[in-house]
Amino acid sequence: MDDKRTVDFEINEKIRSDAIEEYIDKKAFSQTESQKRTFKKAYLFIIIIMCIIALTVVILVTSIGDNTFAIAFASVFALSFTMIAVIMSIILVKFSSTNNVKNLKDSLRKGFERTTYRIEDGYLIREYEGDKRKTRKYDLKKIYYPDKEGNIGTFEYKNETGGEYIDFYEPSLYETLKKIKEESQ
């Protein structure tokens, strides 16, 4: 903890809670956008298949008799069929993305609530309630905060193999880092 970057722990409480919300918003937005793109591709595929079915019906009906009525009937059928497919796909994309944003934000918040941090034998231990595999140990001497770029929501962890940046928007970690500062003084 000899790096001078570890000295500055004075974070405004409002800025911190805003950072959590900003993080949730950003993550939820990027994830739902990629899901939306996948959904759009899938629905476009459905529209194409429905168009092919409609076209087959048109060909079948028009081949029965060469009259205006048969052509018009088949075309109207095909048009209605495709129009319904378009409406359905729009509704599905809208509904799925709206629900996803809400669910994703909820699960992210739950993740923050379930993560706890404690200091033990010179290590900062991160535990995730209900999943022991997610437990991580960070050597306190190797933690630098804020990170090189001065991001308040990230700490830098340097080890033998290099290093990593860890997001710590979880309020409990903020409290823990505050405690480290107090103990080190």
Next chain:
Amino acid sequence: MEFIIEIAVYLLFALGITLIQWCFRHKELTAAMIIVVLMIIDVFVWMKLHGII
């Protein structure tokens, strides 16, 4: 029967206009383009029914 088909053609055109308005409001340009194409086909059907083409 042809009368019913003609009404269906008009209804589809009206539905297309409503959908395009909705698509522009919600920035769904891909869907808007598909609907425009469908409306053009609808006009062709109307022309076919009236013996224009």
